[in-house]
Amino acid sequence: MAETTERKQYLTDELRSQILALAPRYPTKQALTLPALHLVQHTYRYVAPEAIVEIAELLELAPAQVLDTMTFYGSFFRTPDAPLGEYRVWVCRSLPCCMCGGEELLDRLCTRLGIRPGETTADGKATVEAAECLGACELAPCVWVNGEVCKVDSEQALEALIERLR
Numbered sequence: 207m208a209e210t211t212e213r214k215q216y217l218t219d220e221l222r223s224q225i226l227a228l229a230p231r232y233p234t235k236q237a238l239t240l241p242a243l244h245l246v247q248h249t250y251r252y253v254a255p256e257a258i259v260e261i262a263e264l265l266e267l268a269p270a271q272v273l274d275t276m277t278f279y280g281s282f283f284r285t286p287d288a289p290l291g292e293y294r295v296w297v298c299r300s301l302p303c304c305m306c307g308g309e310e311l312l313d314r315l316c317t318r319l320g321i322r323p324g325e326t327t328a329d330g331k332a333t334v335e336a337a338e339c340l341g342a343c344e345l346a347p348c349v350w351v352n353g354e355v356c357k358v359d360s361e362q363a364l365e366a367l368i369e370r371l372r
């Protein structure tokens with residue numbers, strides 16, 4: 207009996223439409239790779255090598271061009287072996303936040319969730335990462351949770367954040 211190897215398709219019709227709809231806003235197809243990667247990661251919580259190839263095909267680029275964009279952003283884009291949790295949490299550790307307890311906050315949050323910075327909880331609920339200035343220094347120590355910035359400067363605020371991430 208012949209073996210069939212089914213390849214997962216990452217770019218659904220909806221994702222393809224979303225990516226192509228953004229094209230008029232970008233000067234080149236290469237520039238469109240960044241929002242395409244964002245959309246894929248938002249959907250799957252990681253970017254698989256197959257998705258890189260599919261984006262390249264869609265945009266008529268070489269896979270290496272998409273990979274270039276992805277690797278330029280370092281660990282921002284996750285791979286299948288280290289996907290993002292449902293919540294992506296950044297704890298700022300730049301100087302203003304650090305002086306208000308940012309480093310300690312990162313340590314305490316990770317300890318309470320049983321992970322190290324950069325890791326995801328076993329239940330896949332939260333990924334906690336150290337970040338540089340999040341542009342909201344007035345909220346020091348500042349935490350970014352799925353796009354929402356908040357000030358976590360008290361035991362009560364820390365407990366509320368942990369509760370949300372569990």
Ligand code: FES
Pocket residue numbers: 298299300301302303304338339340341342343344346348
């Ligand atoms: S230094 Fe933390 S948000 Fe700017």
